[in-house]
Amino acid sequence: MSDFTLDTFVEHQARAAxxxxxxxxxxxxxxxxxxxxxxxxxxxxxxTVLGIVIGVAAVIAMLAVSEGASFEAQxxxxxxxxxxxxxxxxxxxxxxxxxxxxxxxPQAVIYGxxxxxxxxxxxxxxxxxxxxxxxxxxxxxxxxxxxxxxDVVGTAVDYPISRNYNLRAGRFFSxxxxxxxxxxxVLSDEVASELFPIDNPLGNSIKIDSDYYNVVGIMESEGFxxxxxxQAGSSNAAPSRVFIPFTASKSRFGETxxxxxxxxxxxxxxxxxxxxxxxxxxxxxxEVGEIIDQILQRRHRDVDYTIEIPLALLRQAEESALxxxxxxxxxxxxxxxxxxxxxxxxxxxxxxERTREIGIRRALGAKKRDIIAQFLVEAVIxxxxxxxxxxxxxxxxxxxxxxxxxxxxxxxxxxxxxAFSISAMIGVVFGIYPSMRAAxxxxxxALRHE
Amino acid sequence: MTTLDxxxxxxxxxxxxxxxxxxxxxxLEDIRKxxxxxxxxxxxxxxxxxxxxxGDYISIMGPSGCGKSTLMNILGCLDxxxxxxxxxxxxxxxxxxxxxxxxxxxxxxxFIFQSYNLIQQLDVLENIxxxxxxxxxxxxxxxxxxxxxxxxxxxxxxxDHKPFELSGGQQQRVAIARALAVDPLIILxxxxxxxxxxxxxxxxxxxxxxxxxxxxxLIMVTHSDELAERTKRExxxxxxxxxxxxxxxx
Numbered sequence: 001m002s003d004f005t006l007d008t009f010v011e012h013q014a015r016a017a018x019x020x021x022x023x024x025x026x027x028x029x030x031x032x033x034x035x036x037x038x039x040x041x042x043x044x045x046x047x048t049v050l051g052i053v054i055g056v057a058a059v060i061a062m063l064a065v066s067e068g069a070s071f072e073a074q075x076x077x078x079x080x081x082x083x084x085x086x087x088x089x090x091x092x093x094x095x096x097x098x099x100x101x102x103x104x105x106p107q108a109v110i111y112g113x114x115x116x117x118x119x120x121x122x123x124x125x126x127x128x129x130x131x132x133x134x135x136x137x138x139x140x141x142x143x144x145x146x147x148x149x150x151d152v153v154g155t156a157v158d159y160p161i162s163r164n165y166n167l168r169a170g171r172f173f174s175x176x177x178x179x180x181x182x183x184x185x186v187l188s189d190e191v192a193s194e195l196f197p198i199d200n201p202l203g204n205s206i207k208i209d210s211d212y213y214n215v216v217g218i219m220e221s222e223g224f225x226x227x228x229x230x231q232a233g234s235s236n237a238a239p240s241r242v243f244i245p246f247t248a249s250k251s252r253f254g255e256t257x258x259x260x261x262x263x264x265x266x267x268x269x270x271x272x273x274x275x276x277x278x279x280x281x282x283x284x285x286x287e288v289g290e291i292i293d294q295i296l297q298r299r300h301r302d303v304d305y306t307i308e309i310p311l312a313l314l315r316q317a318e319e320s321a322l323x324x325x326x327x328x329x330x331x332x333x334x335x336x337x338x339x340x341x342x343x344x345x346x347x348x349x350x351x352x353e354r355t356r357e358i359g360i361r362r363a364l365g366a367k368k369r370d371i372i373a374q375f376l377v378e379a380v381i382x383x384x385x386x387x388x389x390x391x392x393x394x395x396x397x398x399x400x401x402x403x404x405x406x407x408x409x410x411x412x413x414x415x416x417x418x419a420f421s422i423s424a425m426i427g428v429v430f431g432i433y434p435s436m437r438a439a440x441x442x443x444x445x446a447l448r449h450e
Numbered sequence: 451m452t453t454l455d456x457x458x459x460x461x462x463x464x465x466x467x468x469x470x471x472x473x474x475x476x477x478l479e480d481i482r483k484x485x486x487x488x489x490x491x492x493x494x495x496x497x498x499x500x501x502x503x504x505g506d507y508i509s510i511m512g513p514s515g516c517g518k519s520t521l522m523n524i525l526g527c528l529d530x531x532x533x534x535x536x537x538x539x540x541x542x543x544x545x546x547x548x549x550x551x552x553x554x555x556x557x558x559x560x561f562i563f564q565s566y567n568l569i570q571q572l573d574v575l576e577n578i579x580x581x582x583x584x585x586x587x588x589x590x591x592x593x594x595x596x597x598x599x600x601x602x603x604x605x606x607x608x609x610d611h612k613p614f615e616l617s618g619g620q621q622q623r624v625a626i627a628r629a630l631a632v633d634p635l636i637i638l639x640x641x642x643x644x645x646x647x648x649x650x651x652x653x654x655x656x657x658x659x660x661x662x663x664x665x666x667x668l669i670m671v672t673h674s675d676e677l678a679e680r681t682k683r684e685x686x687x688x689x690x691x692x693x694x695x696x697x698x699x700x
């Protein structure tokens with residue numbers, strides 16, 4: 001304790017400075033102190049953490065649900081084929097009115113797409129690679145004593161490929177069967193399981209009207225698209241369908257289909273119910289759709305058809321999905337923000353409560369940045385732990401939702417990473433002000449604090 | 451920059467009780483402290499000049515409001531004088547910023563408070579280690595130092611006790627061990643026995659005597675004449691000025 005010169009003091013300070021540089025030991029100590037103080041207010045800390053947990057879990061879960069919903073919607077349109085255009089026959093509103101007017105014998109309404117339309121489209125529009133026309137007739141389909149009322153779709157051999165439908169078993173009918181007007185049928189899943197609860201339908205036959213048809217394949221059920229549920233005659237929305245060659249449909253059920261409804265008060269004649277137009281270049285789909293619309297407008301007196309372009313609908317779905325996600329993310333983000341405010345509140349309380357401790361630490365050599373580090377670490381621990389629990393919950397919740405409600409949920413890896421980083425950032429952002437307040441306290445005042 | 455010895459050799463300030471060969475560890479030069487409260491300003495220290503020598507044992511006495519606490523805060527680098535210079539070692543602390551003052555407090559000063567001021571969540575050993583942490587000592591280093599000090603103040607069997615599990619006297623001994631941790635230039639004690647019963651107080655004073663005997667420099671603020679009697683130099687303040695400054699013992 002003898003002479004004391006500047007040199008030795010500078011040396012000492014240099015040593016202290018080099019020692020007090022950020023290092024793991026120091027970080028560990030600060031973290032230990034932080035954890036201790038968090039645990040010394042167990043309930044309070046838990047409630048604070050809960051705010052972040054809910055926020056993070058909500059962000060991930062909401063994004064997962066909206067991602068899943070948009071995936072489902074987009075999948076439906078994708079199922080229709082991105083390079084396809086769908087035309088369907090619709091009973092025109094004007095005709096509907098006229099038939100309902102007055103009494104007298106039921107009048108047959110003639111509307112819809114014709115074979116001539118299809119030929120025109122196929123032959124005159126460049127870029128159309130294939131047109132698959134279908135006739136849909138509602139019939140009772142029998143296997144021995146079991147019957148089912150279903151749509152009998154007369155269509156082309158390319159039908160499943162054009163709409164991305166898969167066969168579950170067997171095969172679709174062939175070109176030669178088409179040429180031969182063969183009595184072969186492909187069942188949809190629902191029809192197969194209804195009519196053949198025990199047997200394998202393949203190789204068996206079903207009866208429609210008075211004819212027997214050999215079952216050659218079973219189609220995977222895909223809901224047959226929710227699009228165009230409104231179609232008058234075709235009852236397109238029916239989940240159960242059977243498919244027979246277009247040629248067979250023509251020869252068994254006639255050139256035009258006549259359907260009687262409501263006790264025979266209404267009768268209608270439709271040549272074709274729907275057509276799928278395949279376009280070579282996906283880029284041209286929307287343009288081709290417009291041309292088809294122009295052609296059909298010229299050829300039809302009434303608007304007795306609809307044109308659906310899955311690609312356009314897909315684009316719309318993508319746009320609205322993005323909008324949904326932004327809204328969902330914003331709502332969840334708000335709860336995260338509220339969680340952050342909770343952390344700030346608790347940190348401010350903690351700073352006030354520990355004023356004396358801050359004074360002691362300052363007196364014993366803690367620099368302002370030491371105090372900042374200590375409170376900031378605490379805030380980050382709170383929000384980080386909350387974030388971790390939130391991520392776990394946020395992954396479990398969509399999983400539970402999809403099990404119990406059968407909704408498609410998709411947790412993209414981005415969502416948990418994003419939510420966790422935001423929560424950690426919230427710890428810093430909302431912890432910095434209380435920490436600075438702690439550091440800026442006058443040590444003398446702080447020591448005097450009771 | 452000059453050392454304090456050469457500085458004092460200029461003989462600017464006559465100091466009572468100068469002991470030949472002793473170096474100055476702290477010097478106050480015309481310290482004034484003014485508090486501002488809105489438009490109001492109150493000067494509580496009116497130019498205090500004092501030298502403190504290495505290894506001395508000093509008591510600062512005076513009635514309430516005489517400026518003792520303010521002076522102690524300035525000596526402890528917790529507060530800075532409005533005017534005047536305070537040299538601690540060779541450093542003019544009036545020129546230092548907040549970080550440097552923190553550094554000086556941590557490295558060069560030891561504090562002992564009336565109300566012990568231990569940190570409640572930390573146990574005895576951790577409390578003693580705390581100043582070392584801020585000086586960047588390694589865990590093993592600070593552990594070793596803290597163990598030695600705990601033994602020195604007779605608490606080696608209470609290392610993992612929290613402050614609330616200790617008596618007042620024991621808590622104050624922890625505080626003394628903590629103040630000694632960085633081997634400070636000066637130990638500042640503010641009414642160290644004020645909250646203690648006679649017996650515990652006597653033990654603490656005995657410890658102070660020992661520290662003095664080992665060559666530590668102690669400055670103690672007290673109300674008690676009896677306590678001041680034990681010190682070597684007694685400074686009395688009144689109304690922010692030095693009323694008397696006597697050497698009691700050689």
